[in-house]
Amino acid sequence: MTFINxxxxxxxxxxxxxxxxxxxxxxxxxYVYQITSAENKGKLISLATETERTLFFxxxxxxxxxxxxxxxxxxxxxxxxxxFYDSSRKxxxxxxxxxxxxxxxxxxxxxxxxxxxxxxEDNLKEQGFDLAKIPYVLQLNKRxxxxxxxxxxxxxxxxxxGEPCIEAVAPQGIGVLPTLKAVARQVLVELRKSA
Amino acid sequence: xxxxxxxxxxxxxxxxxxxxxxxxxxxxxxxVLLISRSGQPIVISxxxxxxxxxxxxSLAAANxxxxxxxxxxxxxxxxxxxxxxxxxxxxxxxxxxKRFSLVLVFDATASSGLVRYKCKHTSLLxxxxxxxxxxxxxxxxxxxxxxxxxxxxxxxxxxx
Ligand SMILES: Nc1nc2c(ncn2[C@@H]2O[C@H](COP(=O)(O)OP(=O)(O)OP(=O)(O)O)[C@@H](O)[C@H]2O)c(=O)[nH]1
Ligand SMILES: [Mg+2]
Numbered sequence: 271m272t273f274i275n276x277x278x279x280x281x282x283x284x285x286x287x288x289x290x291x292x293x294x295x296x297x298x299x300x301y302v303y304q305i306t307s308a309e310n311k312g313k314l315i316s317l318a319t320e321t322e323r324t325l326f327f328x329x330x331x332x333x334x335x336x337x338x339x340x341x342x343x344x345x346x347x348x349x350x351x352x353x354f355y356d357s358s359r360k361x362x363x364x365x366x367x368x369x370x371x372x373x374x375x376x377x378x379x380x381x382x383x384x385x386x387x388x389x390x391e392d393n394l395k396e397q398g399f400d401l402a403k404i405p406y407v408l409q410l411n412k413r414x415x416x417x418x419x420x421x422x423x424x425x426x427x428x429x430x431x432g433e434p435c436i437e438a439v440a441p442q443g444i445g446v447l448p449t450l451k452a453v454a455r456q457v458l459v460e461l462r463k464s465a
Numbered sequence: 466x467x468x469x470x471x472x473x474x475x476x477x478x479x480x481x482x483x484x485x486x487x488x489x490x491x492x493x494x495x496x497v498l499l500i501s502r503s504g505q506p507i508v509i510s511x512x513x514x515x516x517x518x519x520x521x522x523s524l525a526a527a528n529x530x531x532x533x534x535x536x537x538x539x540x541x542x543x544x545x546x547x548x549x550x551x552x553x554x555x556x557x558x559x560x561x562x563k564r565f566s567l568v569l570v571f572d573a574t575a576s577s578g579l580v581r582y583k584c585k586h587t588s589l590l591x592x593x594x595x596x597x598x599x600x601x602x603x604x605x606x607x608x609x610x611x612x613x614x615x616x617x618x619x620x621x622x623x624x625x
Binding site: 271272273274275276277281282284312313315317326327329331334335336337338339340342345357358360361362364365366451454455458459461462464 | 475478523622
């Protein structure tokens with residue numbers, strides 16, 4: 271749910287990073303946290319297992335600056351990618367304004383990517399959203415590893431609606447900000463339309 | 466379709482702020498927040514210097530959502546109220562119209578029964594404000610317009 275505070279002049283939006291386990295969702299947020307200056311970010315909260323797998327979610331509030339005198343704030347969340355945490359994933363999607371799908375480019379993770387996209391579609395539907403209509407960006411992560419599929423192949427299999435498709439190496443920050451900005455742009459354009 | 470947008474305007478802000486402040490004084494609570502179920506703080510009453518309200522709101526909403534999930538599993542429709550009792554501070558989280566939630570940080574020695582009672586009362590008052598607001602938007606022209614930024618302004622904000 272986009273929340274516009276006309277009193278404090280703020281636009282607040284919720285972005286969820288979705289995708290298969292170990293795909294790099296948490297790493298995306300960690301990188302955004304690292305490079306964002308202190309006044310433009312809040313605490314990074316990670317509810318994780320002792321082996322650093324996301325158990326419930328990561329949360330990072332950031333601010334991009336002002337547009338027409340309104341501060342634009344984005345609440346970034348990741349879901350746990352592991353299949354058996356499905357009930358947690360559903361909860362995190364509540365009130366979502368935009369989704370980033372972090373795909374793992376390694377050939378052996380293709381099935382996991384496909385399973386996760388189909389799971390995303392189902393869970394969005396359950397919350398009353400349509401993947402075909404919600405602001406959405408596809409990130410092809412782990413481009414630095416051997417044994418990855420070509421971009422064209424990944425796009426062919428994973429793109430659902432001609433969404434922006436961004437290559438990334440999340441630990442090095444490659445593609446991380448472009449992904450975030452691409453989804454933020456769509457969310458704000460949606461918001462403008464609803465005016 | 467994306468989520469419905471919720472706008473907070475001066476009139477509602479003032480009314481909600483007054484309701485929350487009254488409850489906070491009556492309960493001698495440290496902090497009272499109205500948050501959205503998606504985890505955003507909407508109106509805050511009290512001293513938030515030592516408490517990160519953004520993080521608190523996000524975790525409280527997630528906590529409430531997880532508790533709803535638990536309720537479903539054991540065949541309850543909902544556990545509408547959550548109390549976390551600490552040694553110095555306690556936390557109270559309750560649902561409000563399924564779209565919002567009230568969050569209270571209060572002294573652990575206070576009676577949680579009284580907190581629960583006041584919260585219920587306060588929730589009803591806030592529901593009235595929200596209903597009035599909805600009526601107002603339906604009847605009249607848009608209460609105030611969304612910022613109509615241009616593509617160029619958007620690119621400037623997100624500049625690469
Ligand atoms: N080589 C390489 N490693 C990566 C990349 N992105 C993430 N990793 C590593 O992959 C591992 C898992 O990354 P996470 O960000 O924790 O994955 P996640 O998607 O949050 O996983 P879950 O929380 O289980 O859903 C970590 O060790 C990361 O350092 C990448 O682009 N290249
Ligand atoms: Mg993770």
